[in-house]
Amino acid sequence: MNTLEGITEFVAVAEHNSFTMAGKSLGVSTAQVSRQITQLESRLKTRLFYRTTRKVTPTEEGTLFYQHCRQILDNLDDAERIISNRQESPQGLIKMTAPFAYGEQFIMPVVLEYMALYPQVSVHCELTNQTLDLVHGGYDLAIRLGHLPDSSMIARQLSTRQQHVCASPAYIDKYGQPETLAELSHHNCLTGNYSNWHFVEDGRSRMIKVSGNLQCISGTVLTKAAKQGMGLIQLPGYYIDDAINSGELLTVLDSYREPNQGIWALFPQNRQLSSKIRKLLDLLAERIS
Numbered sequence: 001m002n003t004l005e006g007i008t009e010f011v012a013v014a015e016h017n018s019f020t021m022a023g024k025s026l027g028v029s030t031a032q033v034s035r036q037i038t039q040l041e042s043r044l045k046t047r048l049f050y051r052t053t054r055k056v057t058p059t060e061e062g063t064l065f066y067q068h069c070r071q072i073l074d075n076l077d078d079a080e081r082i083i084s085n086r087q088e089s090p091q092g093l094i095k096m097t098a099p100f101a102y103g104e105q106f107i108m109p110v111v112l113e114y115m116a117l118y119p120q121v122s123v124h125c126e127l128t129n130q131t132l133d134l135v136h137g138g139y140d141l142a143i144r145l146g147h148l149p150d151s152s153m154i155a156r157q158l159s160t161r162q163q164h165v166c167a168s169p170a171y172i173d174k175y176g177q178p179e180t181l182a183e184l185s186h187h188n189c190l191t192g193n194y195s196n197w198h199f200v201e202d203g204r205s206r207m208i209k210v211s212g213n214l215q216c217i218s219g220t221v222l223t224k225a226a227k228q229g230m231g232l233i234q235l236p237g238y239y240i241d242d243a244i245n246s247g248e249l250l251t252v253l254d255s256y257r258e259p260n261q262g263i264w265a266l267f268p269q270n271r272q273l274s275s276k277i278r279k280l281l282d283l284l285a286e287r288i289s
Contacts, residue, residue: 006040007069009033010048014066017056090276091120097134098143100127101219106238107143110287114280121276129193129217135268140277143284145236146261153266156281159289160260161236163198166249170229177252178232181208188212188231190222197234199256206256223249263288 012022013033023030041048048062058066098107104127111123126132134142134153148155167177178184181199189197189210199206212231216222219239226233226240227248233240243249265281267273273281 004072006036006043007072009036010040011066011069011073013037013049013056014058014062019056089120090118090274090279092274092276093122093124094141094276094280095124095137095139096141096143097126097128097132097137097139099145100129101217102145103127103143105220106288107284110284111280113287114283117283118276118279134266139268141265141267141281144264144266148262148264148266152269154269155262156265156267156285157262158265158281158285159263161238161263162260163234163236163258164240164244164251165197165232165234165253165257166226166240166244166251167232168227168229168248169250171226171231172250172252174229177250179253181206181253181256184208184210184232190214190216190225190231190233192217192219192222198258199253200258201256205258 008026009022009028009032012025013019016022016025019033019037020030023033026033037048044061044065046061047059048065050057050059096111097103103125108125108127111125115121115123131144132139132142142153143158144155145161175187178187181201184197187210189195189212191197191210191212192215195209195211195215196207197210199208210232214222214225214230216225219235222233222235223239223243225231227243232252237244240249244251265284267277
């Protein structure tokens, strides 16, 4: 027996208080609506409506049944919409934000690849190191790096990053290799926007304030400076892995290294992911993992 049979007609009658209006809203005859309701009441062994020549009103059981049936139909609509969105070719505007240097070097090349795949999509991407308000700014998603503060946003992890402290062999030969966090105060530490480096010591997070003669937001510039022997840097592996593998840079303080940090896509909790956003996230996860 089809347990959903008659549910659509029942909900329509409950919302219109009329068999005739329910039939018109569904595009079927009043007789068919009446027949479905009669069969439904017979199956449930209870009366769902009080009927008079002028009015149709739900019984107590009918009101309770309506609340559950309305939710079921809403869930079915949502399920159909999700599947339909997955089949649709992405189109329309995507408004997003990403950290400036990371977004420029790693996120936007993937976004450009995505736009070539789906030419009906347009993208507005704000590259900034400020933490923007996604809801008030109308953003569909944000790329965030590292530790996430507690928030009402939904997060999807796209990949991870590993921070390293490193220097060139020439720098270490000249100034020595730091063995403890305290020794960083004796070294020239090249930094980005912030002068605090993160470590783990004795199982606890430590934040060490460092200083040096170069401060620059570009990880590429800091990597180049470190290769030239100017000082120590702390950067994610995606900037320096090649230099480490080639021996141009040597890692130090490895025993104090933090665990892998996440690379995240954030989006508002009350915003259903459309096909265009989901496909972009899938491509980002594939390319930057």
